[in-house]
Amino acid sequence: MRIPCPLCGPRDRREFAYQGAAVMLDRPAPDAGDAAWDDYLHNRANPCGETRDLWFHEAGCGAWLVVTRDTATHEVTGAELAETVASS
Amino acid sequence: MGVSGGYSGFRVLKEGVFGQKGWKPVWRDPDPKPDYDIVIIGGGGHGLATAYYLAREHGLTNVAVLEKGYIGGGNVGRNTTIVRANYFLPGNSEFYSHSLKLWEGMEQELNYNVMHSQRGLINLFHSDGQRDAFARRGNAMVNQGDDAILLDREGVRAHLPYLDFDTARFPIYGGLYHPRGGTARHDAVAWGYARGADRRGVDLIQNCAVTGIDIEAGRVRGVQTTRGAIRARKVAIVTAGRSGQVAEMAGMRLPIESHVLQAFVTEGLKPVIDHVVSFGMGHFYISQSDKGGLVFGGDLDFYASYASRGNLPMAEHVMEAAMTLMPAIGKARVLRSWGGIMDMTPDGSPIIDKTETEGLFLDCGWCYGGFKAVPGSGFALAHLIATGRHHEPAAKFRLDRFRTGRGLMDEEGTGSQHNLH
Numbered sequence: 001m002r003i004p005c006p007l008c009g010p011r012d013r014r015e016f017a018y019q020g021a022a023v024m025l026d027r028p029a030p031d032a033g034d035a036a037w038d039d040y041l042h043n044r045a046n047p048c049g050e051t052r053d054l055w056f057h058e059a060g061c062g063a064w065l066v067v068t069r070d071t072a073t074h075e076v077t078g079a080e081l082a083e084t085v086a087s088s
Numbered sequence: 089m090g091v092s093g094g095y096s097g098f099r100v101l102k103e104g105v106f107g108q109k110g111w112k113p114v115w116r117d118p119d120p121k122p123d124y125d126i127v128i129i130g131g132g133g134h135g136l137a138t139a140y141y142l143a144r145e146h147g148l149t150n151v152a153v154l155e156k157g158y159i160g161g162g163n164v165g166r167n168t169t170i171v172r173a174n175y176f177l178p179g180n181s182e183f184y185s186h187s188l189k190l191w192e193g194m195e196q197e198l199n200y201n202v203m204h205s206q207r208g209l210i211n212l213f214h215s216d217g218q219r220d221a222f223a224r225r226g227n228a229m230v231n232q233g234d235d236a237i238l239l240d241r242e243g244v245r246a247h248l249p250y251l252d253f254d255t256a257r258f259p260i261y262g263g264l265y266h267p268r269g270g271t272a273r274h275d276a277v278a279w280g281y282a283r284g285a286d287r288r289g290v291d292l293i294q295n296c297a298v299t300g301i302d303i304e305a306g307r308v309r310g311v312q313t314t315r316g317a318i319r320a321r322k323v324a325i326v327t328a329g330r331s332g333q334v335a336e337m338a339g340m341r342l343p344i345e346s347h348v349l350q351a352f353v354t355e356g357l358k359p360v361i362d363h364v365v366s367f368g369m370g371h372f373y374i375s376q377s378d379k380g381g382l383v384f385g386g387d388l389d390f391y392a393s394y395a396s397r398g399n400l401p402m403a404e405h406v407m408e409a410a411m412t413l414m415p416a417i418g419k420a421r422v423l424r425s426w427g428g429i430m431d432m433t434p435d436g437s438p439i440i441d442k443t444e445t446e447g448l449f450l451d452c453g454w455c456y457g458g459f460k461a462v463p464g465s466g467f468a469l470a471h472l473i474a475t476g477r478h479h480e481p482a483a484k485f486r487l488d489r490f491r492t493g494r495g496l497m498d499e500e501g502t503g504s505q506h507n508l509h
Contacts, residue, residue: 001399014401018391020345020506038491042343042434044506046332048394071346072394 004079007061019054021045022066025086048072054082093287094199114279115159115286120293123319124152126473127311129298129334130326131155133164133274134451134458136281137466138326138473139290145467146474149289152320154313156297160278163328166396166428167459168351168383170364170375172209172269173234176225179484179497180437181232186481187464188234188268194463200280202272203378209269209364210239210247212413214258218369222264229266237265248365251414258369258412269364271375277462301337301448308338308447322473324449329394329429331452338445342452343434343490345506348389348427349456350398352406354420356380370409374417382420384410388430388456390507397427430456434490436509437497440468440478441487449473450487455509 001013021044028036049072055065064082069075093112103110126142128135131153142148155161173188175181195202213222219238226236241253244263253260286292293315300312301323310319327334329346361376374384386406389398403425410417433439433453438461440451451469454461468482478485489495490504502508 012401013399018507021392034491039341041505042490043341044332044343044345045336045341046345046392048330048333048346051392053392071392074393074395074399 001074001076003055003065003067003076005057005060005063005065006079006081007063008057011057011060015057015059016055016065017058019056022052022054022082022085024054025066025082050077055079095201114283115292118291118293120152120154120296120313120315120318121291122317124291125150125320126322126324127151127318127320128153128324128326129311130162130328131159131282131292131294132162132326132328133278133281133462134328134454134465134469135324135326136278136285136292137462138324138451138469139285139292139466140281140288141467141470142474143285143288143290145470148474151285152291152293152318153285154296154298154311154318155292155294158294159282159292160275163428163458164278164462165275166351166426167274168373168375168385169271169274169377169459170209170269170373171204171272171460172266172364173232173460174209174211174225174229174236174264174266174269175499176228177497177499179495180499181228182481183464183468183485184460185232185234186467187461190463190467191272191460192268194277194280198280198284200276200283202276202280204270204272205378206268206270207363207375208247209266209366210244210263211266211366211368212244212263213261214369215261219261222262226264235266235268237267239263239265247363250360250416251365252412255412258367271364271377273378274459281462281466298334298337301334303338303445303448306444306446308445322447322449324451324469324473326451326469328452328454328458329431331431331450335450338443338448340443342450343487344431344453345392346394347391347430347432348393348395348398349385349387349430350389350402350406350425350427351383351385352403352422352425353377353384354382355423357382357420360416365413367409367413370412372406372409372413374410374414381423382417388432389427393427394429395427396429398425428456432506432509434506434508435496435498435504436500438465438485439487440465440472440482440485442472443487
């Protein structure tokens with residue numbers, strides 16, 4: 001599995017640390033209530049197929065990426081900088 | 089169990105004399121009826137055990153088990169077959185203790201040889217601090233009524249002389265020995281429960297994928313399947329790594345992420361490894377099957393996956409750990425590897441609970457430890473479905489513990505967050 005880092009180009013999966021579903025970028029407001037926070041912290045769509053998740057280019061440029069890939073085939077179809085996704 | 093169709097030494101001799109022609113299929117292959125009291129989604133170990141205990145403990149036999157593939161073709165046939173009760177935290181400790189007791193009576197009860205072998209499990213430790221942690225875990229196991237013996241270095245050497253005790257990074261200080269731990273034949277567990285449930289009148293329906301869950305006014309009414317609609321008063325979701333997709337049919341999002349865990353087996357060798365050996369610091373464990381293959385595995389690949397296969401970096405890591413622990417293994421040739429789909433929860437502990445939909449039950453979140461839990465999980469879920477009350481040893485496996493923060497069971501002490509277990 002190779003991940004196309006927007007800054008470094010395609011790099012071996014071993015350079016990256018996996019965090020989890022990219023919904024972690026959609027942080028609820030502090031006073032959103034425990035149902036919203038429970039959903040944000042724990043509940044997941046857990047798709048079989050295309051997913052978007054967060055990877056940290058630990059042994060590379062140090063950027064956080066949102067990677068689009070297929071959980072059924074391990075095909076990686078794209079990667080964006082998480083800061084771009086979060087601010088859009 | 090009646091003699092007809094039962095298994096015994098006499099029967100084996102008799103069939104041998106008459107050319108093995110008397111063996112018949114051990115469960116029926118019925119078409120689904122339009123209506124059942126209880127439908128269990130998932131014909132794996134947990135679903136089959138649930139059906140068996142519904143029939144045996146509660147006399148409920150108007151039950152169907154719906155399996156999208158074939159019986160025993162999911163995780164129950166894709167694991168490394170380890171059976172143990174060495175958990176530390178309240179909630180897990182009493183549950184796995186009960187499950188191990190069910191294992192110990194399983195073959196007699198099912199009249200089925202599941203090749204349960206209590207060959208002993210040894211968890212190695214490599215520092216003074218780790219020794220303290222294992223001593224504490226061992227005390228918790230003994231307090232639970234199970235068995236645990238703290239071995240020093242020479243004690244481990246007496247059992248496992250073939251290990252490398254003096255590696256620079258992880259010299260072996262000792263091990264926690266759990267004599268009642270061991271292995272079983274994984275397929276046979278599924279087959280034994282399938283046969284037991286079928287004989288009591290449960291319908292095991294294969295090649296029947298659930299495509300929808302019917303809910304009216306907050307109450308479950310049945311399921312839609314690839315073999316037609318089936319009405320039911322109660323429905324249980326027992327679908328391990330696929331729990332997310334099935335729960336979505338009921339409008340639920342679960343605290344579960346499905347990950348891949350790899351395992352490996354070598355060519356058959358003469359007996360060399362008598363125990364189950366766990367090298368936690370190297371993310372490695374190993375045992376030898378009765379057929380002679382060395383069966384071993386490591387940690388998760390650590391990314392969400394349904395591929396049932398992993399990537400090479402973790403395979404390399406596992407092989408390195410194997411060579412570190414027992415260099416002799418370098419002479420063995422790996423035959424094959426595979427991956428299972430692990431239903432990982434944030435705290436690494438399972439869920440057996442009701443849902444917000446009346447009559448809909450959930451049994452999932454077994455992470456990478458579902459095999460040894462098969463009898464206990466089936467027993468507890470059957471109890472919950474039949475009585476509406478949680479079975480005491482499994483009473484802490486609540487779905488709402490993540491929302492409330494009460495009753496989290498984080499055995500590793502790493503935190504209740506996805507991707508930490």
